Amino acid sequence: MYRLNLNTAYCKGCGICIEACPKNAIASSGRIDGKGHVLPQEGDMKRCSGCRLCELVCPDFAIALTEDASTKEETDEDK
Amino acid sequence: MTDTAHPMLKYLKTTGPSGPRLPFIMCPGCGAGQVLNYTLHAVDQLLAEGELQKKDVVFISGVGCSSRLTSHYLQFDSGWTIHGRSLAIATGALLANPNLKIIVFTGDGDAAAIGGNHFIHACRRNLNVTIICINNGLYGMTGGQVAPTTAAGAATTTTPHGNVEDPFDLCRLAETAGAAYVARWSTAHPRQSVKAVVKGIRKNGAAFIEILSQCPVHKKTDPVEMFKELRQITARSTDAAAMASGKIPVGEFCDIDKPDWISRYQRIIDQLRRQEDHSCTV
Numbered sequence: 200m201y202r203l204n205l206n207t208a209y210c211k212g213c214g215i216c217i218e219a220c221p222k223n224a225i226a227s228s229g230r231i232d233g234k235g236h237v238l239p240q241e242g243d244m245k246r247c248s249g250c251r252l253c254e255l256v257c258p259d260f261a262i263a264l265t266e267d268a269s270t271k272e273e274t275d276e277d278k
Numbered sequence: 279m280t281d282t283a284h285p286m287l288k289y290l291k292t293t294g295p296s297g298p299r300l301p302f303i304m305c306p307g308c309g310a311g312q313v314l315n316y317t318l319h320a321v322d323q324l325l326a327e328g329e330l331q332k333k334d335v336v337f338i339s340g341v342g343c344s345s346r347l348t349s350h351y352l353q354f355d356s357g358w359t360i361h362g363r364s365l366a367i368a369t370g371a372l373l374a375n376p377n378l379k380i381i382v383f384t385g386d387g388d389a390a391a392i393g394g395n396h397f398i399h400a401c402r403r404n405l406n407v408t409i410i411c412i413n414n415g416l417y418g419m420t421g422g423q424v425a426p427t428t429a430a431g432a433a434t435t436t437t438p439h440g441n442v443e444d445p446f447d448l449c450r451l452a453e454t455a456g457a458a459y460v461a462r463w464s465t466a467h468p469r470q471s472v473k474a475v476v477k478g479i480r481k482n483g484a485a486f487i488e489i490l491s492q493c494p495v496h497k498k499t500d501p502v503e504m505f506k507e508l509r510q511i512t513a514r515s516t517d518a519a520a521m522a523s524g525k526i527p528v529g530e531f532c533d534i535d536k537p538d539w540i541s542r543y544q545r546i547i548d549q550l551r552r553q554e555d556h557s558c559t560v
Contacts, residue, residue: 204282209300213307213494213501219468236306255319255468258311259302260284 201247202265205238210261212236216253222246225253286318290351303346307501309465309491313412314347316468316489317381320475330479336371336380340364340393343419343493344385344412362393365400368407376540379479380406386413386427390446394426397448401455403539404483410475411448411486414493422496435496448488453532458483460532464490466508467528474530483538490526 217225226242324330339345341361348356359367368380389397417423423436431440453460459481461474478485492504513520515527
């Protein structure tokens with residue numbers, strides 16, 4: 200499974216990552232932060248395919264996707 | 279750089295002598311940051327494949343929102359130069375070192391208005407530069423005034439009742455003037471934009487890539503709405519039905535091989551050197 204790492208200091212809450220995500224894995228936090236921005240947060244990350252489109256479309260270099268090896272789902276080959 | 283940081287941050291100056299340089303100066307949802315992100319992804323790919331050397335990459339920009347993307351932020355050789363004349367400075371840099379891979383960031387006002395002549399002649403010369411034009415259809419930095427690329431009928435701060443002029447089609451201009459590679463995409467076409475920049479950097483000669491962008495501040499719209507709109511108002515240039523309905527064509531318009539400026543110069547230099555050597559030996 201992938202984790203969404205958001206740099207809250209860089210993110211300006213434009214919401215383009217939420218719109219661009221083809222799997223709808225990113226959600227809005229719905230909370231206004233100290234600078235008046237509504238930041239995104241992890242949504243249903245089980246849907247995330249790791250395409251990294253969120254990293255690519257981010258205008259503020261605030262998102263990084265990391266793969267969490269401990270929660271990697273077992274495939275038939277692994278067994 | 280930790281793995282929880284954005285992969286392109288390795289190419290950015292996060293701090294400077296006067297403190298942190300990030301977060302970006304750009305307004306929330308500005309397309310300029312996205313275009314920089316696409317360009318850095320393309321450069322990163324070419325660096326990883328060994329096609330580019332970091333020491334050969336030079337970014338040059340003029341003045342405007344789009345032009346804030348270079349020397350203040352990039353850990354590459356870069357120049358934040360004079361309004362509209364970024365291509366003239368790129369020409370000088372190329373003459374000093376013909377091996378450079380120059381990427382020029384320019385806005386629609388910078389390229390089409392004040393720098394219009396430099397732009398036309400850089401294309402005509404087939405100058406060895408990759409020109410990335412961030413077209414938001416207005417002058418963002420100075421307050422959202424009408425630009426040569428503003429759509430007819432569009433409201434800006436200086437055309438509150440709608441623009442009475444037709445916009446410049448920069449891709450057709452670049453193609454007609456003689457650029458070797460011409461493409462148009464929008465910020466809502468991320469993968470295509472990265473591919474176009476990769477092709478543009480590989481191209482021997484002038485490559486012009488126009489990326490339609492959003493200015494949510496002066497358009498007073500939500501960035502997400504503008505991002506969606508860019509998908510809706512554009513269509514592949516090969517889609518005849520969509521073109522007939524007045525959508526903005528996107529795609530590659532020109533991809534030809536023709537003699538580039540530097541190699542034509544080099545040929546004359548080599549020829550004259552040979553003649554000189556010959557005359558010395560006689």
